[in-house]
Amino acid sequence: MTAHTEPDLAGRAHTTRVVVIGGGIAGLTAAWECARIGMPVTLVEARGRIGGDIETAELDGIRIDLAAEAFSVSARPLGALIDELGLHDAVEPAADGSIAVAVPASSTSAAGGPLRLVTLPANRSGIPANTWATPVRQLVGTAGVWRAYLDRLRPPLTIGRERRLGALVRTRMGPRVRDRLVAPITVGTYGVDPDDIDVDLAVPGLSAALTRVGSLAGAVAQLLPEPSEAASARARRAMLRGGLSRLVEALAERLLVLDADIRVDARATGFSPTGDGWLVTLAGEGEEADADAGAEPLVADIVVLATDAATTAHLLAPHGVQLDTPSTCVRDVVTLVMDATPTASPARAATVYPVPGTMAAASVIDATAAWASVATAAGAGRRVLRVTLDLTDQATDPVETAASEVQRMWPELGAVRAAAHRRVILSPPASMVGHAERIAAARARISAVPGIVAVGEWLAGGGVAGVVSDAVNELERVRHDVLWGRS
Ligand SMILES: Cc1cc2nc3c(=O)[nH]c(=O)nc-3n(C[C@H](O)[C@H](O)[C@H](O)COP(=O)(O)OP(=O)(O)OC[C@H]3O[C@@H](n4cnc5c(N)ncnc54)[C@H](O)[C@@H]3O)c2cc1C
Numbered sequence: 001m002t003a004h005t006e007p008d009l010a011g012r013a014h015t016t017r018v019v020v021i022g023g024g025i026a027g028l029t030a031a032w033e034c035a036r037i038g039m040p041v042t043l044v045e046a047r048g049r050i051g052g053d054i055e056t057a058e059l060d061g062i063r064i065d066l067a068a069e070a071f072s073v074s075a076r077p078l079g080a081l082i083d084e085l086g087l088h089d090a091v092e093p094a095a096d097g098s099i100a101v102a103v104p105a106s107s108t109s110a111a112g113g114p115l116r117l118v119t120l121p122a123n124r125s126g127i128p129a130n131t132w133a134t135p136v137r138q139l140v141g142t143a144g145v146w147r148a149y150l151d152r153l154r155p156p157l158t159i160g161r162e163r164r165l166g167a168l169v170r171t172r173m174g175p176r177v178r179d180r181l182v183a184p185i186t187v188g189t190y191g192v193d194p195d196d197i198d199v200d201l202a203v204p205g206l207s208a209a210l211t212r213v214g215s216l217a218g219a220v221a222q223l224l225p226e227p228s229e230a231a232s233a234r235a236r237r238a239m240l241r242g243g244l245s246r247l248v249e250a251l252a253e254r255l256l257v258l259d260a261d262i263r264v265d266a267r268a269t270g271f272s273p274t275g276d277g278w279l280v281t282l283a284g285e286g287e288e289a290d291a292d293a294g295a296e297p298l299v300a301d302i303v304v305l306a307t308d309a310a311t312t313a314h315l316l317a318p319h320g321v322q323l324d325t326p327s328t329c330v331r332d333v334v335t336l337v338m339d340a341t342p343t344a345s346p347a348r349a350a351t352v353y354p355v356p357g358t359m360a361a362a363s364v365i366d367a368t369a370a371w372a373s374v375a376t377a378a379g380a381g382r383r384v385l386r387v388t389l390d391l392t393d394q395a396t397d398p399v400e401t402a403a404s405e406v407q408r409m410w411p412e413l414g415a416v417r418a419a420a421h422r423r424v425i426l427s428p429p430a431s432m433v434g435h436a437e438r439i440a441a442a443r444a445r446i447s448a449v450p451g452i453v454a455v456g457e458w459l460a461g462g463g464v465a466g467v468v469s470d471a472v473n474e475l476e477r478v479r480h481d482v483l484w485g486r487s
Pocket of ligand 1 (some may be wrong): 021022024025026027044045046047050051052053054066067068069070073134166266267268269306308309311333388424425426456457458461462463464465467
């Protein structure tokens with residue numbers, strides 16, 4: 001090819017205007033992937049701040065994440081982004097990755113009474129590698145242990161016949177293992193019953209291991225890291241010292257250096273075709289704004305929808321795209337800084353999931369147990385806890401409810417010194433049965449509209465690493481189409 005016929009790639013990039021709707025990590029990543037090759041980018045965010053579910057605040061003088069916090073350092077696109085943004089030195093491995101299940105302290109305990117925490121033994125998605133381990137007996141009782149042991153004596157079952165995690169565990173190990181070890185994790189993390197989780201996606205390799213070994217516990221044991229590797233496996237779980245918002249801030253800084261336009265308090269209300277592109281309409285600035293008072297519409301060659309599923313479906317409906325959006329779970333998330341009497345009790349679990357129905361909380365994260373830097377900032381007399389409340393319990397005051405729930409587990413906790421409350425929407429995980437098929441169908445419908453691309457948690461499945469990875473992949477495809485023509 002001669003110089004004369006070479007495509008003007010830089011020219012194509014510079015003349016491709018991109019509007020990104022939604023300033024969470026998906027939208028910011030998408031904006032970055034476009035701006036870095038010279039595309040003019042405008043990002044609009046409905047709220048008064050960017051970051052979406054990533055938010056760090058100072059409570060009682062401690063910087064702490066209010067929602068998303070932990071990630072896996074081995075997740076490559078996210079790890080590469082952190083390195084590229086110069087945040088590598090802020091990555092802090094988890095001090096403790098243990099998980100405990102909360103159960104009533106005794107069989108005669110009244111509702112709302114004290115709780116006992118049982119730290120899970122080595123497991124995969126709650127399925128124990130050793131059904132005789134003491135914590136398993138504490139959770140399912142002697143009869144439950146004998147029922148779980150029967151798994152060893154049953155004929156091998158290929159997981160291909162049982163795709164659902166809950167049904168598989170119930171069939172092999174009995175209902176008590178399913179309800180008291182597996183359900184606390186899936187319900188606590190995603191608000192999803194184990195019967196709605198796909199075994200192969202939740203625990204890759206379990207299917208083949210079960211066929212090989214012939215028992216579920218034996219299969220799990222095969223998937224566990226060697227004891228010598230366990231510490232490094234745990235260390236792969238990490239946080240950003242100073243909060244995950246540093247990632248958001250660093251991305252925004254880079255975008256501004258590249259002349260991207262970032263607008264907060266700017267809600268996109270729709271987009272209409274112009275013939276060769278799109279006109280994105282915005283509601284006016286501020287919470288009370290309406291569409292009539294809106295800012296100038298934005299001209300775009302590419303519109304990136306980086307919003308939640310319902311908003312994306314609403315924005316696409318006028319263009320003939322009907323989306324089968326997944327059902328979501330709404331929860332109250334309360335972050336607490338509490339007084340705590342130092343105790344001589346053994347190390348605490350970093351994450352606690354109750355047996356469903358035991359508490360108003362779906363999960364409790366003890367950030368002072370999980371992260372050394374938070375423990376140092378808090379000192380001996382304070383604890384930092386994040387409590388996710390199940391809305392079905394209709395908490396009247398989420399902060400009061402959260403505080404009394406954690407006091408049921410840890411009597412050494414005293415007064416609340418500071419608190420933050422957020423209401424959040426949880427998207428189903430990528431491991432949900434049928435997720436991949438639903439997303440493939442949604443993406444096929446969206447891609448029929450030229451110049452429109454959708455990213456975000458509802459497509460990628462919950463989790464910052466997955467959202468970043470999905471946005472990078474989607475925008476790579478878009479960039480390719482812009483620079484080289486649609487394939
Ligand atoms: C309590 C909680 C804890 C979590 N913990 C973890 C964790 O420890 N580790 C982890 O990896 N993940 C965690 N997650 C999941 C993770 O936070 C999300 O997967 C991720 O942040 C989602 O990013 P997103 O950009 O897709 O969506 P969001 O962060 O929801 O961003 C979407 C943005 O779009 C904006 N928007 C919506 N409509 C419009 C419109 N019309 N115009 C303009 N803007 C609009 C919204 O205001 C929002 O800011 C957690 C989530 C929650 C709720």
